[in-house]
Every structure is written in structure tokens, then in C-alpha cells.
Amino acid sequence: MAEPERFRINRPDVIHEILDGELVIVNLRNGAYYSLDPVGTVVWQEVERGSSEAEIVAEMLACFEGDAAVIEEGARSLLAELRREDLVTAAEGAPVADGRLPRDGRTAFAPPRLQKYTDMQELLLLDPIHEIDESGWPSRGT
Amino acid sequence: MAVAPLRPSGPPDSPAQAFFHAAEATFERASRAGVVSRDLLLAGRRIRLEFAGEALLRPLTRALAHLLVAPKGEGDLTVLLWDRASTGVAAPPPPWGVDAYTVRSEIAGYNTDDFHTTFQTDTQSLLLFDGARMRAIYWTADAARLPTYDQAAPLRSILHWWSRRRAMQMVHGAVLAGEDGCVLLAGPSGAGKSSTALACLPSPLRFLSDDYSLLQFEPEPRIHCVYSVAKVGAADVDRMPHLRPMISNRWEVGREKAVFFLHEEAPEKLVGSARLRAIVLPDRCGGRDSALEPVSAAAALVALGASTHVQLPNAGEEVLRRLLPVVRSLPCLRLRLGTDVAQLAPLLVGLLRSLGRSPAS
Numbered sequence: 292m293a294e295p296e297r298f299r300i301n302r303p304d305v306i307h308e309i310l311d312g313e314l315v316i317v318n319l320r321n322g323a324y325y326s327l328d329p330v331g332t333v334v335w336q337e338v339e340r341g342s343s344e345a346e347i348v349a350e351m352l353a354c355f356e357g358d359a360a361v362i363e364e365g366a367r368s369l370l371a372e373l374r375r376e377d378l379v380t381a382a383e384g385a386p387v388a389d390g391r392l393p394r395d396g397r398t399a400f401a402p403p404r405l406q407k408y409t410d411m412q413e414l415l416l417l418d419p420i421h422e423i424d425e426s427g428w429p430s431r432g433t
Numbered sequence: 434m435a436v437a438p439l440r441p442s443g444p445p446d447s448p449a450q451a452f453f454h455a456a457e458a459t460f461e462r463a464s465r466a467g468v469v470s471r472d473l474l475l476a477g478r479r480i481r482l483e484f485a486g487e488a489l490l491r492p493l494t495r496a497l498a499h500l501l502v503a504p505k506g507e508g509d510l511t512v513l514l515w516d517r518a519s520t521g522v523a524a525p526p527p528p529w530g531v532d533a534y535t536v537r538s539e540i541a542g543y544n545t546d547d548f549h550t551t552f553q554t555d556t557q558s559l560l561l562f563d564g565a566r567m568r569a570i571y572w573t574a575d576a577a578r579l580p581t582y583d584q585a586a587p588l589r590s591i592l593h594w595w596s597r598r599r600a601m602q603m604v605h606g607a608v609l610a611g612e613d614g615c616v617l618l619a620g621p622s623g624a625g626k627s628s629t630a631l632a633c634l635p636s637p638l639r640f641l642s643d644d645y646s647l648l649q650f651e652p653e654p655r656i657h658c659v660y661s662v663a664k665v666g667a668a669d670v671d672r673m674p675h676l677r678p679m680i681s682n683r684w685e686v687g688r689e690k691a692v693f694f695l696h697e698e699a700p701e702k703l704v705g706s707a708r709l710r711a712i713v714l715p716d717r718c719g720g721r722d723s724a725l726e727p728v729s730a731a732a733a734l735v736a737l738g739a740s741t742h743v744q745l746p747n748a749g750e751e752v753l754r755r756l757l758p759v760v761r762s763l764p765c766l767r768l769r770l771g772t773d774v775a776q777l778a779p780l781l782v783g784l785l786r787s788l789g790r791s792p793a794s
Contacts, residue, residue: 306750308757313731317738317753322537324739326731408621408739426517427526428574429534429554 295343298370299382300335307335316378323409325378330355331403334369338379344370357400365402372405448528449548453561455525456570460485463515463522472508473500475592476601476647476657476706481508488519488576493587496660499696499703510567510595512588518575524559527552538590549594556583562594569595581682585662585692589645592659596647601657602755604648605740608641608656609633611785614710615641615656617648618768619737625715625770628669629777631693635675636778639704640695654709654759661696661703673774710788711764712737713781723771725780733765764788 300307304320314327314335327335333354337347344367351366352359373379424430446454464485471494473480481504484490493514494501517523527533533541534552543550549562558573569591573579593603607618607626618626627643634640643664647657670676670691679698680691695703712733713725734756742752766784770777 306753308734308753310731310734310757310761311729313729315731315734315738315753317742317750319750322739322742324735324742326729326735406735408735423531426523428524428557428559429531429552430557430574 295345297341297343297382298338298374298379299341300339301378301380305378318376318378320377321409323376323407325376325408326406328401328404330365330401331369331405334366334403335373338370338373341382351400354397355400356397361402362400365400369403369405376405376407447545447548449543449545449550450563452525452528452543452550453548453563453568453570456559456561456572457513457568459522459525460513460515460570463520464513466520470504472502472504473497474502475500475659476596476599476649478509478599479506480592480595481511483511483513485513485515485522486519488516489514489571489573492576492579492584493571495694496585496587496662496696498694499658499661499700499705508567509599510569510591512569512571512591514571516573516576518577524572549590551590553583556580558583560588560590562591564594564598567595567598581685581689581692582664585664586645586660589659592647597751600650602648602650602752603645603659603741604656604737604756605645606737607643608646608658608707609638609781610641610656610704610707611638611782613785613789615704615707616711616713616781616785617646617656617709617737618713618715619733619740620714620716621736621740625717625768627663627665628673628774629715629768629770631663631665631669631676632673632774633778633781634699634702636782638778638781640699640702641704641707648709648759649706650755650759654763655706656709657706658703661694663693663695664690666690708789709759709763710785711766712760713766713768713784715768715770718769718771720769721771721773723773723776723780724769725766725784726769728765728767730760730765732767734760 305316305318307314307316312329314332316325316327333351334347337350348363348366351362355362422430466486469484469487469490471482529540535541538551538553540550540552547564551560556573556579561570571588596603607630608615609630618629620626630640630643641656641658645659647659649655649657667687679693680686681694682692714728714733714736738752738756
């Protein structure tokens with residue numbers, strides 16, 4: 292039987308910090324910042340442990356109270372979004388880390404939200420290279 | 434003119450180091466007719482600007498005029514500056530190809546721990562930095578063609594590279610100060626940072642920044658005014674008629690933001706530095722009234738970090754690591770911006786009063 296697919300944080304391009312239970316993620320490659328609520332932070336921590344998708348869903352069900360199908364959909368959707376944003380990628384043969392932090396009982400589930408925050412307006416104003424002048428430097432063109 | 438050794442002894446030059454030395458030698462040729470020196474005093478440190486001729490003097494120092502001091506001793510940082518149009522001397526030909534120009538202006542393969550190399554295509558300006566010797570180079574094609582928006586925040590990449598080596602960080606946001614310290618307004622372009630800062634100009638609050646400022650971390654978070662400039666869109670000028678007499682670029686307002694050199698127009702409103710008391714995230718919510726409400730430290734870090742990171746070349750992980758303790762130690766609030774701009778100053782004055790009585794200086 293094939294090994295389940297596991298995931299890893301896309302280091303070194305992606306870094307993160309937890310502030311008061313909320314996660315801040317930065318993609319250093321493009322300067323995009325993200326915040327992730329405490330529910331989504333559980334998914335992130337499971338990715339960091341090297342858990343498979345099924346293990347992530349199981350941990351979410353253990354952590355939160357609510358409709359199991361809704362919790363599973365919330366976990367899978369977030370995982371897919373993290374992969375689309377290139378924050379998380381497939382891990383090859385990554386071992387699962389030991390143990391988890393003790394839980395303070397189950398809490399109510401709310402669908403996790405990844406909020407993206409980027410200030411690209413200034414960058415969009417930058418001109419592409421149109422032409423090179425006689426001294427070898429990009430010129431504004433005409 | 435005394436210059437640092439062009440080729441210090443040691444291991445072979447990296448491409449970035451070799452290019453820096455070539456540019457330094459080129460400045461020697463560009464400045465044969467004479468060097469004009471100006472000193473800036475920023476956060477207690479002296480920055481020496483050495484211009485080859487006078488063409489760049491006004492475009493690059495107008496926004497920094499409040500920092501000018503009489504030249505004396507050595508600079509903590511020395512910047513060599515020239516343009517091709519007035520000196521006839523171009524920067525050395527770039528040894529890199531067209532593919533090396535990246536979106537944040539960094540030249541791929543020419544940035545190391547010690548050296549930074551960028552080329553801004555919109556302003557046709559080359560900025561180089563040697564962190565080991567604290568020397569920098571600025572070259573542009575034509576001083577007369579520098580856009581107003583660049584004259585409003587000159588040399589910001591060089592100041593960013595310098596400050597990160599001096600336990601400080603250039604941050605992107607507007608800053609308003611009262612007697613009890615200052616608030617940093619953070620958020621993306623269009624959030625309302627500058628319009629809030631300028632709406633408060635007629636109030637007791639004083640102005641520290643509307644765009645880039647310098648955050649000193651120790652012994653307490655403190656913001657230093659870098660540019661005595663404010664900029665807002667034409668719609669904001671219509672809403673705040675007190676701004677109209679101060680516009681410096683009337684001919685282009687509409688297609689460019691209106692630019693205000695406050696050192697010239699309202700020097701009494703400027704303050705050099707102030708203790709940072711809170712981070713405030715403006716948010717245009719519609720409606721007439723404005724209000725402050727708590728926001729998470731994570732939201733403040735994301736707002737401040739994202740725009741700071743994107744707009745400064747070579748800003749990386751250290752931006753997050755350095756801002757983290759600051760947002761953890763300060764109150765973070767959302768400013769729900771209403772259309773009645775007269776409400777903004779009393780809100781912020783009240784906030785600063787409630788947060789302490791340390792005097793702004």
C-alpha cells in the first residue's frame with residue numbers, strides 16, 4: 292500500500308510566528324503576509340509535524356466540537372489553500388514528529404480563515420525593462 | 434578628497450564587491466570638477482552625502498532638509514552621488530543581463546550579506562551599498578528627470594540598508610505625535626494613512642511621517658522623522674482645503690499625488706522623533722463617524738510587515754523578527770475611518786493621552 296502523502300512548510304521561503312494563538316506567515320519570496328486563526332493554526336502545526344491529510348483531519352476532529360463533515364471539509368479546504376499559496380508543499384519521506392501539545396479539551400469549530408495581506412500596488416507601478424541604452428543601462432524608452 | 438581604498442586586501446572580490454569598487458572609481462571621474470558635501474543628522478548619527486556637482490543636490494535633499502547640519506568629522510555612512518546628464522559620466526556598464534532585474538529592483542546575484550545592488554527602472558537609478566565599509570553609491574541617468582514621488586522619499590533603500598545595521602528599521606506608515614508620544618498608522622496603499630495624517634495637520638498633533646520613517650528599537654520603541662513630506666491624492670485635497678496652498682506640484686496633481694514639503698510650508702508642525710505608543714490600522718469603513726477598536730497583534734504585524742517588506746529591497750526575515758517584539762509590547766488598534774475628518778485628531782489625541790505622559794522630543 293502506498294504511503295500517505297505528507298506535507299511540510301515551504302522553508303526557507305516561508306516563515307511563521309504565533310502571536311496570542313494567531314499565526315502570522317510570511318512568504319519571503321514575494322513578500323506576502325498571511326494571518327491564520329487559532330482553528331487554522333492547528334492544521335499548520337500538524338503540517339509542521341509531518342502529518343498526512345487523514346491525520347490532520349483526525350487531529351481536527353479530536354480538537355473541535357461540531358459536525359464531523361464540516362470539520363473535515365474545513366481542514367481539507369485550508370490545506371488545499373495553503374498548497375495553492377505555496378506555503379506548504381508535499382514532503383518526501385518526512386518522519387512524523389513525536390507527541391503533540393496537551394489539549395485544553397475540545398472547543399467549538401469555526402471554518403478556518405487564511406487572510407492574505409500584500410501591498411503590491413507600488414510594485415505594479417514599476418516599469419518593465421523596455422530597452423537598453425548605449426551605456427548598457429535600461430532606459431525609459433520614449 | 435579622501436576616499437576609502439578602492440581594493441581592500443583579502444579574498445577575491447565577489448561580483449557585487451567588484452561592481453561596487455568599479456562604481457566607486459567611476460565617481461572619482463564624475464567628481465573631477467568638485468565635490469559638494471552635505472551632512473544629515475538622523476537618529477543621532479551623521480550621514481555624509483558627497484555630490485559630484487550640484488545637479489542632484491535639490492532633488493535629493495529637499496525632503497531631507499530638516500536633517501541638514503554643518504559638515505563635521507566623519508559620517509557613520511558616506512554616500513557618493515552623481516548623474517550622467519550633468520557630469521557626462523555613466524555608471525560602469527552592468528555586468529549582468531536583462532534577466533537579473535527583479536521585481537523589488539534587486540539585481541539577482543549581486544546581493545550578499547555585505548553588499549546590496551539595486552536598479553530602479555522607473556527612476557533609472559542605481560543604488561549600491563557596502564555594509565562592511567558603510568559606503569553607498571547613488572547614480573541616476575538625469576537629475577532633472579527624477580519624478581516628484583522619488584524626490585519625496587530619496588535614498589530610502591540606502592537608508593534602509595544602513596539602518597538595519599544600526600538596530601533600527603525603516604517602516605512604511607504615517608506617524609503622528611502628541612505630547613505623550615506618537616502613533617504609527619500602518620496598512621496598505623489606499624488604507625488612509627496619509628489622509629489621516631494630513632487631516633490632523635490643523636490640530637495639536639504634529640507630523641512625523643506619512644510614508645517611511647525610522648523605527649529605533651532600544652531603549653524603547655521610538656520613531657524618527659526621515660522625510661518632511663506628505664502626499665495625498667486629488668480627492669483628499671478636495672476634502673481638506675487647508676492643504677491646497679501647500680501643494681508643491683500643482684501641474685501634475687490628478688495624474689500624480691499632491692506633494693507637500695512640510696519643512697518649507699509648516700515647519701512648526703514637524704517633530705524630529707517621538708516615543709512610539711501604539712500601532713493603529715486605518716480602515717475606510719464608510720459612514721460619517723470614526724472610532725478606535727482593539728485589533729490583534731497579529732493583524733498589526735501583518736499590516737506593518739507586509740508593506741514594509743514589499744517596498745524595501747532586501748527586506749527579509751529580519752523585518753518580521755524585529756517588528757514582532759514591538760507589536761507585542763504596544764497596544765494595537767483599528768481606526769474605523771469615517772468621512773468626518775474633524776473627528777480624527779481628537780480620537781488620536783485622546784488615545785495618546787490615555788497611553789502615557791512621556792514627552793515627545
